[in-house]
Amino acid sequence: MTAPTVEATTAAAAPAAVAGRRRWNAPLAFGLAGLGLVAALAVLGPVVWGAEAERLSGTAREGASAAHWLGTDALGRDVFARTMTATRLTLVMTALATGIAVIAGVLLGSAVWLAGHRVRELGLRLIDIMVSYPPVILALVVTAILGASPEATVIGIGIAGSPSFARLTANLAASVAGRDFVAMARLLGVPRRRLMLRHLMPNMAEPLLVLVSVAFATVLVSLSGLSFLGLGVQEPRYDWGSLLNAGLAGLYTNAAEAVGPAVAIVFTGLCAGFVGDGLAASFNPHERSPRRAARAAAAAPLTAPATATGAEADADDGAVLVAEDLSVVLPDGTRPVDGLSLRLAPGEIVGVVGESGSGKSLTAMSVARLLPEGPRAEARTLRLGDLDLLDPGTAGARRLATEIGVIYQDPTASFNPALKLGGQLTEAVRTHGGMDRATAREEAVERLRSVRVSSPEIRVRQYPHELSGGMRQRAMIAAALLTRPRLLIADEPTTALDVTVQADVLALLRETNERDGTTVLFISHDIGVVTAVCHRVLVMYAGRVVEELTAEELRAGRARHPYTRALLAATPRVSDDAGRLAAIPGRPPRPGERPAGCAYAPRCPLARDVCRRERPGPVPYGDAGGTAACHALTWSDETVGGDR
The missing domain is CATH 1.10.3720.10 (MetI-like)
Incomplete structure (x- = not known):
């Protein structure tokens, strides 16, 4: 019998703490x-x-007295x-x-x-x-x-x-x-x-x-x-x-x-x-006692599982997700994501890495059709299997609910604080899977158990704030996997967690990928995390993909784009000698101020006039199918250096 974890102890103590709070004031x-x-x-x-x-009495306008406390009118x-x-x-x-x-x-x-x-x-x-x-x-x-x-x-x-x-x-x-x-x-x-x-x-x-x-x-x-x-x-x-x-x-x-x-x-x-x-x-949702809280609203009538409709797409390669020339356009015409292309094979974990503001999350939300009002996605091709994501229609929108799962960065904001966990976990399978309440609850309990959430039968009756941060993130993974999606989008799922919980979450994602064959689009700003979990990596800068290579090549330091190499130099390694990490000078350009040529040119030590004039296209290199959008690769291999 294993000892209880710190997270399990903290979560188990939550109900008592909540119940002990004074609701009266x-x-x-x-x-x-x-x-x-x-x-x-x-x-x-x-x-x-x-x-x-x-x-009526004869004493009009009489003052206050024992007989008339406020007098008479x-x-x-x-x-x-x-x-x-x-x-x-x-x-x-x-x-x-x-x-x-x-x-x-x-x-x-x-x-x-x-x-x-x-x-x-x-x-x-x-x-x-x-x-x-x-x-x-x-x-x-x-x-x-x-x-x-x-x-x-x-x-x-x-x-x-x-x-x-x-x-x-x-x-x-x-x-x-x-x-x-x-x-x-x-x-x-x-x-x-x-x-x-x-x-x-x-x-x-x-x-x-x-x-x-x-x-x-x-x-x-x-x-x-x-x-x-x-x-x-x-x-x-x-x-x-x-x-x-x-x-x-x-x-x-x-x-x-x-x-x-x-x-x-x-x-x-x-x-x-x-x-x-x-x-x-x-009655603040974060402070109320579970035993006395208001019940959640009744669930909507069950519907039958949606079936695929629309024309058959080209899926000769069996790709789960295909995006060609994907851009996110703001109302003023600015493109924070500009001409991105990617292809995810079944069972593949593809990482997207880059500095904050590089367009990683916007890319993910474009795929999931979760862009906020204002921005819109444009692409030559954007499909999930045979489903056109640019115009999925009613049936396609229902498929999105079951074929795409999303894990968000902040586990606290991922759940509705006013509803118990069980109702939120089972919403998709009840609405789109035709399950009754009891069956859906059993499925949720089993999925929570599969992601190593302690006492899942108790957790489904609790509110999100009663779980620790790591437990909430595991529950978020369970919610995303409950419908057995073809594509799982993990948008910086470990950023808000400590390193021990990060390792556990990454292990869960790898285990899910190996067990169920789920394709994963993994968004992160941490190269170390990406190389630990992904098969292939896309490096983004200023809304564009500047390099694509295998995680093995990235771990070995065989990146060729100057930006990717700068990111590697700024990443701490246990094996490195003590000393200062390399810093990348300057800042990424704003989307509306992106230069005509290479967006990285103002910060690049190798930049030449052609870099500032012409936007570089992807240049193949190596035997692993890597590409880098850099003019320097056409000059000589020595220009960008050999192995790191």
């Missing part, structure tokens, strides 16, 4: 207690003080009793108007985000215009059209408050949509409506809750203000705003008549604010 407790008191008064007020509130009615009785109508109107604002705003914001790019831009501009107008003005327009009444006031204030929720919902959706777990859900073919409900809404709850609390207080003040102006509740009904208006006339003889409803308005608004802040902290 002082603002939440105070706010709930205050609103509970107000709600109780709303229920009991008309019953207990209703008769007293309507009883102009008709001799008890002001305290009327304030308590008015709680019900005031609270009901505020809740209804807030509900209208929340529902209408969230629906509008969601519809704007789910729409196409042009409709979205137009919708956001219209929302901005609506937000720029004070809510009271719109409410005044509505009440002028419908007439002064509680119903018209509620509708007007509710509609006037909806643009704030619409803008926040649309902005939050755009922000959360850029995270890795949403990109993974898109790759899995999750419909946009379900993507919004299942993956985006839970991660937008905290700011929306805060805005609900602010909106409740704002609506309360707005409704009371309209009633104070005589445009809201009309006699014989009354709310706190109309009582405040009535008390203004006797402010200098009996201030308590106005102070009573004013204190009620302020106290209720403050309690609403405390509740919002307390809930935002208490």
Whole structure:
């Protein structure tokens, strides 16, 4: 029996730590207690003080006394009793108007985000215009059209408050949509409506809750203000705003008549604010207890596995992935990836290495069709087997969900923090594989076990934050492999991990490749990692492939392009004598400032005039099929040196 690893111990301790956290806090407790008191008064007020509130007496405008705590109004009615009785109508109107604002705003914001790019831009501009107008003005327009009444006031204030929720919902959706777990859900073919409900809404709850609390207080003040102006509740009904208006006339003889409803308005608004802040902290997805967390949204109906459609592509060589002259084009015409070509054979691990900003991840996301809005992929050929990735169609998009797996750099951002691990792992096989919940759960447990996740039966019931970093990355590999993809894209999967966990993750990728024959596109900036796991390596610089060679040749230092040799010189080796590593002078050019000739020429010690004028093409060298896009290879072998 082996000893438990540090990661397993840490992960196992997570539930206890999470369960021990205090979910209650002082603002939440105070706010709930205050609103509970107000709600109780709303229920009991008309019953207990209703008769007293309507009883007339001969003591008009009497000051505060033991018989009348807040004095009497102009008709001799008890002001305290009327304030308590008015709680019900005031609270009901505020809740209804807030509900209208929340529902209408969230629906509008969601519809704007789910729409196409042009409709979205137009919708956001219209929302901005609506937000720029004070809510009271719109409410005044509505009440002028419908007439002064509680119903018209509620509708007007509710509609006037909806643009704030619409803008926040649309902005939050755009922000959360850029995270890795949403990109993974898109790759899995999750419909946009379900993507919004299942993956985006839970991660937008905290700011929306805060805005609900602010909106409740704002609506309360707005409704009371309209009633104070005589445009809201009309006699014989009354709310706190109309009582405040009535008390203004006797402010200098009996201030308590106005102070009573004013204190009620302020106290209720403050309690609403405390509740919002307390809930935002208490129900933070990263802090909640698994035993008391809200259940994930129900899964979508099962669908049958998608079948391949479209014309048969040239697959005479059986290549899993073929890209010819692939470019990523920004809206302004800039090409951060420019004319890249690659071909991946079945069971091959191909590494893509280069400095940050060289276009590695954009290349990978182009293949997976996960580019963000704005950039677009262009290519002479871009296919996955017989599937045209430039225009896969509906059936092809479903195939992408099962034939491509993606492992992201940051395991923390790879999972939705608001959903348990099991539901996220099984989403693809349930949606596209036709599996029921129990079978999919068993498959997920087995896949977690295959990547050496301890106690997988427990892990599928936990939230991602309850796992250690290495455990999350193993779970990410399990999620990517659950559909048994033909192509696995590993986008810097070891960058955020310590060296011992890195070695374990690399071993898992090699094991998966050997066991299942999965083709792997491995993205990294670390030459040492690439040479350890890959069969063949593409070296990228400034959005272009500058050299292609086998990992064995790279390990041996037989690279021929000056940039690749500079990267090797800057890579520490255990066998090297102690000393400073070589540094590459200068910086890579920006995509829009790429020179006409060789992009590396400004930093290259071998550059000549031809390098600055003409872009070099790939030049074959050696017996292993290596190529380097360098003019120097056409001058002499000695120019770039022999073996390192």
